[in-house]
Amino acid sequence: MKSLEDLKKMREKALKKVEMRDVDKKYRVVVGMATCGIAAGARPVLNALIEEISRNEYPCVVTQTGCIGLCAYEPIVEVFNQEDHTKTTYVHVTPEKAISILQNHILKDRIITELTIDNYQK
């Protein structure tokens, strides 16, 4: 049973943790959450990202955006590299693929080319 008391304990824990500041994080991971994205399955994708980031530390912030204009390719996850200002667009993302993006692209700087839009539009 969860009570608001737990929240106080989580606060204490969070305050003790030394974390990277959001502005220092190398990547920004953006999930398309408009109707087209949600209907295609963006909810479990975002959920998987939040769960994985709570388990392990990644140098990224996760945010949401509306319709990216590529509805047929949803769910879409865009990865922005804040250092070299490049963008990678992952399409038809599933929860499993989302975790793979974190483990490869975010953690090891390895872009998963097979999952990018360029691979589909060729």
Place this chain on the structure above:
Amino acid sequence: MEDLAMYIIEILMNSIHASSHNIICNIEIDTHEDLLTIIVEDDGKGMEEQFLNNITNPFVTTRKTRKIGLGVSFLQSLCDQCNGKLVIKSRPNIGTITIATLPYSHWDIPPLGNIGEMMMLCIQANPDIEFMLYFKKDNINFLFDTKEIKKILDGVKINEPDILLWLKDYINQGIKGENQ
């Protein structure tokens, strides 16, 4: 659309995109009267009357990425299909209220879905918006208010992953009446 949470999140997203500061979501199930009421109220930018009159038409949208807007028309079709009613009232610069009333046991009504997740996803990208969820089902009364949560968190971000996941579970327990 597989669950009600999906319809509701659409309406919540509209409120979020209308630059609201406060968004209230009210879900009330009265099994005795066989009535499901979903209300989303915001203090966002609102809509002009003329625009509002056509809002359930999918060709009415202010988005620029595509020519159709689906959120409201989805909920309208659900209401039409189930003999329910959708009422949207809005005033520019004051806000918008969306009220859907549906016969709860109608066989075309999808299951409620994951309400905790729905709230979590809204909070995740919008930590500065205050969300309130009021859930009532017969003798279950559950109130969730991000203002109250932020007071307890005192300086710790409400959209930290651990906190978000906790909130999701907390809400899902609350609407089952387990936190009472």
